[in-house]
Amino acid sequence: MKKKYIIGNWKSNKDLEETKYWFDTLKTRSLQNNIINWDNIEVVVCPPIIFLPLVKKLRDDCDLPLKIGAQNISPFKNGPYTGEVSDSMIAEFASYVIIGHSERRTNFSEDDSMLSEKVKRANEVKLNSIYCIQDENTFIPEDVEIVAYEPVWAIGTGKTDTPDNADRVAQAVKKRWGGKSLIYGGSVDPDNIKSFIQTNNIDGVLPGGSSLDPNKFWEMIVNAAKI
Numbered sequence: 490m491k492k493k494y495i496i497g498n499w500k501s502n503k504d505l506e507e508t509k510y511w512f513d514t515l516k517t518r519s520l521q522n523n524i525i526n527w528d529n530i531e532v533v534v535c536p537p538i539i540f541l542p543l544v545k546k547l548r549d550d551c552d553l554p555l556k557i558g559a560q561n562i563s564p565f566k567n568g569p570y571t572g573e574v575s576d577s578m579i580a581e582f583a584s585y586v587i588i589g590h591s592e593r594r595t596n597f598s599e600d601d602s603m604l605s606e607k608v609k610r611a612n613e614v615k616l617n618s619i620y621c622i623q624d625e626n627t628f629i630p631e632d633v634e635i636v637a638y639e640p641v642w643a644i645g646t647g648k649t650d651t652p653d654n655a656d657r658v659a660q661a662v663k664k665r666w667g668g669k670s671l672i673y674g675g676s677v678d679p680d681n682i683k684s685f686i687q688t689n690n691i692d693g694v695l696p697g698g699s700s701l702d703p704n705k706f707w708e709m710i711v712n713a714a715k716i
């Protein structure tokens with residue numbers, strides 16, 4: 490069976506103490522319930538870029554099979570690009586990167602051409618791109634393995650797409666763009682996670698708000714691992 494992705498996007502949230510608390514809590518919860526079948530799931534946490542080194546250390550110390558992702562990547566390689574964090578810097582700490590989130594398209598004017606450059610940068614250092622699309626008509630660059638379908642109206646609103654419609658979009662994207670994994674994002678929580686990952690075409694989820702609470706994140710891991 491293909492592994493189901495659970496990819497937590499912290500967005501621009503948490504300070505040092507909250508980050509440590511998140512890992513402590515996840516570790517405590519895992520010790521109380523060590524029957525998780527990690528073979529069924531690929532769990533990725535995407536903190537703000539500045540916390541990547543800390544999160545790598547906390548992940549190593551807590552000895553849980555979590556992967557680390559960045560929320561953004563520079564479209565440029567190292568050089569005179571003040572404020573940017575380049576592919577090779579991210580690859581020191583992470584194995585995934587989110588590209589094309591609607592919040593970046595809207596607030597930072599990221600367009601298809603810039604996003605394609607970001608995918609190229611990620612591929613050059615073997616980072617797995619998690620490429621966000623807003624509907625089945627969004628352009629997807631070549632060489633993206635994981636596509637995240639995230640209807641804008643469902644992000645942070647408590648409203649989800651129906652599992653049936655998300656499954657339909659997943660099927661359409663796979664048919665049009667070929668062998669991708671398709672995950673769903675938009676107000677996923679411990680109660681609704683199963684309804685999405687039990688569908689035929691959805692390969693995981695991208696929770697934002699509910700990934701911030703380590704107890705909710707743990708419950709999502711438990712619920713997804715049972716599938």
Ligand code: PEP
Nearest residue numbers: 644645674675676697698
């Ligand atoms: C997201 O961060 O991409 C997201 C889908 O957020 P939320 O789960 O809060 O809707």
